[in-house]
Structure formats: structure tokens, C-alpha cells
Amino acid sequence: MRLVFQRISIIPVLVVLLVIVSATAGHAQEPRIQMSHLDYLAAKATETVDVNIDERLVQIAIKVFSDKDPDEAQIKKLVAGLKGIYVKSFEFDADNQFSAADVDSIRNQLREPAWSRLVNVRSKRDSNVEVYVSLSGTSVNGLVVITSEARELTVVNIVGPVDLEKLAHLEGSLGIPDLGIEITKPKTKNEDQ
Amino acid sequence: MKHVTISKLIGFGLVILLTASLVNAKGDDFGSVVKMIEQFYNVKHEGIPFLAKAGMKVVGTAAKIKGGTAKRLAEVGSIKLAVFEDQEFDGDLIKFRNSLNEALKQSWIPLVQTLSATDEEQSYIFVREQGNKFNVLVINIAQHEGTVVQATLSSKNLALLMKDPEGAGKNITNEATIIDQE
Numbered sequence: 001m002r003l004v005f006q007r008i009s010i011i012p013v014l015v016v017l018l019v020i021v022s023a024t025a026g027h028a029q030e031p032r033i034q035m036s037h038l039d040y041l042a043a044k045a046t047e048t049v050d051v052n053i054d055e056r057l058v059q060i061a062i063k064v065f066s067d068k069d070p071d072e073a074q075i076k077k078l079v080a081g082l083k084g085i086y087v088k089s090f091e092f093d094a095d096n097q098f099s100a101a102d103v104d105s106i107r108n109q110l111r112e113p114a115w116s117r118l119v120n121v122r123s124k125r126d127s128n129v130e131v132y133v134s135l136s137g138t139s140v141n142g143l144v145v146i147t148s149e150a151r152e153l154t155v156v157n158i159v160g161p162v163d164l165e166k167l168a169h170l171e172g173s174l175g176i177p178d179l180g181i182e183i184t185k186p187k188t189k190n191e192d193q
Numbered sequence: 194m195k196h197v198t199i200s201k202l203i204g205f206g207l208v209i210l211l212t213a214s215l216v217n218a219k220g221d222d223f224g225s226v227v228k229m230i231e232q233f234y235n236v237k238h239e240g241i242p243f244l245a246k247a248g249m250k251v252v253g254t255a256a257k258i259k260g261g262t263a264k265r266l267a268e269v270g271s272i273k274l275a276v277f278e279d280q281e282f283d284g285d286l287i288k289f290r291n292s293l294n295e296a297l298k299q300s301w302i303p304l305v306q307t308l309s310a311t312d313e314e315q316s317y318i319f320v321r322e323q324g325n326k327f328n329v330l331v332i333n334i335a336q337h338e339g340t341v342v343q344a345t346l347s348s349k350n351l352a353l354l355m356k357d358p359e360g361a362g363k364n365i366t367n368e369a370t371i372i373d374q375e
Contacts, residue, residue, distance in 0.1 A: 039287060040287070042286065042287055042290075042308050042310060043286070043287055043310050044310055045308070045309070045310055045311075046309055046310070046311045046312070047307060047308070047309050048306075048307060048308040048309070048310075049305065049306075049307050050303075050305065050306040050307070050308075051304070051305050051358075052302075052303045052304065052305075052306075053304070054302065056302055057302050057304065057320065057355075060302075060320070060322065060327070060351070060355075061352075061355055063348065064327075064348040064349070064351045064352040064355065065352050065355075066349070066352065069352075071356070072352055072356070075356065093311060173356050173357075174355055174356065174358070175304070175305040175358045175359070
């Protein structure tokens with residue numbers, strides 16, 4: 001009987017523990033965003049590119065890229081530790097084929113405190129570029145880039161330890177399109193004067 | 194007597210089940226994909242088993258004759274090819290893509306997929322590990338023609354494919370179909 005009471009009293013503790021564990025797990029969730037709702041745009045796009053390099057392919061890439069080839073060695077170094085690279089890119093032959101709501105559907109997943117928007121980024125081309133990073137402690141564990149033009153929309157999601165410099169080196173490889181991202185240095189006081 | 198017949202029937206059933214599961218485990222996804230395209234688009238493929246089995250030596254020679262510089266990617270004799278010519282590929286691209294991804298998700302990893310709704314063109318590259326080598330499945334569908342190519346790649350050539358999926362995917366398709374063009 002005493003044992004039964006002991007068990008009953010343990011239940012609330014277990015529930016509280018479960019809630020804590022779930023909350024922690026939720027917070028530590030991998031920064032993979034949902035992009036499949038953009039798939040409907042493919043029906044009117046002149047070109048749709050879908051890149052899905054998941055963790056299995058990242059492991060394969062690490063295995064097959066040679067250390068002797070400078071290009072491959074660099075890609076190998078860049079992808080090491082990544083858990084996935086996902087790209088969705090749409091090109092249209094007319095303006096206004098995608099809506100602000102489409103872009104918002106991505107932005108809405110990139111809310112603080114899990115995500116922060118980088119401000120010192122611009123595009124080498126005439127496109128709007130937004131870069132968001134997901135932080136785990138002090139290190140980046142995910143990155144999302146949204147580039148949009150009148151007739152183009154591209155979303156890149158990299159899961160794992162990554163920075164913009166890494167992404168810039170990966171552009172053009174592994175099916176990642178050339179995003180034309182440029183990191184601008186914040187102006188110093190002297191430069192302003 | 195009756196007992197023996199029932200045992201035989203059970204045994205026969207087991208053999209069929211075992212064979213079916215072995216075939217499934219081997220995963221002839223190439224055949225399934227070809228069949229799927231045929232059913233979805235109501236088209237018919239032309240298989241070129243003999244030439245494909247003849248191996249890449251023929252392709253190498255053909256490439257030399259044509260003055261081609263294409264790098265040989267597929268392992269000798271590993272190519273499976275199905276060609277669809279002069280057919281109407283009229284159907285919902287997105288629906289087809291979803292069905293294809295669903296059918297292959299168990300054993301293949303999608304690398305790159307490109308669609309053009311305006312030009313009605315689609316291309317898909319899937320990869321899977323096979324021992325110390327890799328299988329690659331390249332599917333190209335245009336308005337009136339299509340190809341399905343399965344080939345085995347060394348890790349070195351898979352690296353080339355991963356670096357430039359679109360270019361290498363085209364190369365693999367060219368390697369497989371150049372025989373047909375000769």
C-alpha cells in the first residue's frame with residue numbers, strides 16, 4: 001500500500017520532468033525549416049531547383065571527396081559537421097508569381113530568440129537578401145538565406161555549424177545556386193567622419 | 194496424402210514469399226521507375242539492354258569517334274537504360290515528382306531535382322550506397338522524350354557528381370544514350 005502511494009507521488013514529478021525534457025528538446029531542435037509549402041510555385045515556374053543534401057549525403061560527401069584535390073578538400077572541410085543543405089529556388093518568366101505571404105511563411109519560422117537576422121549582408125545583384133542564423137549557445141547551428149527578386153525566389157537552409165563565409169565558398173557547388181551574397185563590414189567612427 | 198499436399202503448398206508459398214522478398218530487398222527500382230513513368234504518362238519505353246550491357250568500352254570508342262571530351266563516369270557494364278521517344282508526357286509535374294519521391298524514399302537519397310513547368314521538363318538525380326560504390330539514378334523527362342539511367346559510380350566519380358550534379362547528371366545520360374545515337 002505504501003508502495004502504491006509512493007508510486008502515485010512519483011507521477012507528478014515524472015510529468016514535470018517530461019515537460020522539462022520536452023521543452024529542452026524543443027529548444028534544441030535542429031534548425032531545419034519547412035519549405036514544402038512553396039512547392040506549389042513549381043507549377044508556374046520556368047525553373048525549379050530542389051537540392052536535398054541530408055545528413056546521409058553529407059557523410060557520403062565527406063567519404064568521397066578527396067583530400068588531394070584542392071576543390072574537393074575545401075568542400076569536404078566546409079561540409080564536415082553539417083547535418084543538411086536544403087535549397088529551393090524558383091525562377092519565373094513574369095513578375096508577381098510569388099506573394100509576400102510565401103516569403104512570410106519562411107520568415108515566420110525564423111523568429112527570435114531561436115533565430116537572429118544578420119543586418120550586414122547585401123546582394124551583389126539587385127535582389128533582396130535576408131540572412132538568419134540559429135544560435136546554440138554562442139555557436140551557429142543553422143542558417144537560412146532568402147533571396148528574392150521580381151522573378152526569382154530562393155531559400156537556402158543549412159543545418160549545422162555554418163557561417164556566411166562557408167556558404168559563400170559552397171555557392172556553385174553541390175547544387176547550391178550562386179546567391180551573390182556580400183558581407184558588408186560595419187562602418188567605424190573614423191569612416192563615418 | 195492430404196497432409197503432404199498441404200505441406201507442399203505451404204512450402205511453395207514460402208518459396209514464393211522468400212523470392213518476392215529477395216527481389217524486393219535487391220530493389221529493382223530502375224524497373225519500378227520505368228513502369229511508374231509508363232503508367233503515369235501512359236507511354237512506352239524502348240529498352241536497350243544488349244547495348245547497355247555491352248559496356249562502356251563502346252561508349253568510350255563512340256565518344257572518341259565523335260570527338261567528345263565527356264568524362265566517363267559510370268562503371269563498365271553497370272548502365273541500365275530506358276528510353277522514351279516520340280511520346281506525349283502530358284501530366285501533372287508536381288504530382289509525378291511527389292509519386293516518384295514517395296516510391297524511392299526507402300532506398301534512394303534525392304540529390305537534385307529540377308523542374309520547368311513552362312518547358313515541361315523534369316530531371317531527377319537519386320543516389321544510394323552499394324558496398325564501396327554508389328548507384329545513381331538519373332531521370333530526365335521532356336515533352337516528347339525521356340530517359341531513365343541507372344549506373345554504378347566509384348566514389349571518385351560520385352564526388353564529381355556531387356560537385357556538379359547538373360553537369361555530371363547530363364554526362365551520365367549522354368554516356369548511356371550515345372550508343373543509341375551512333
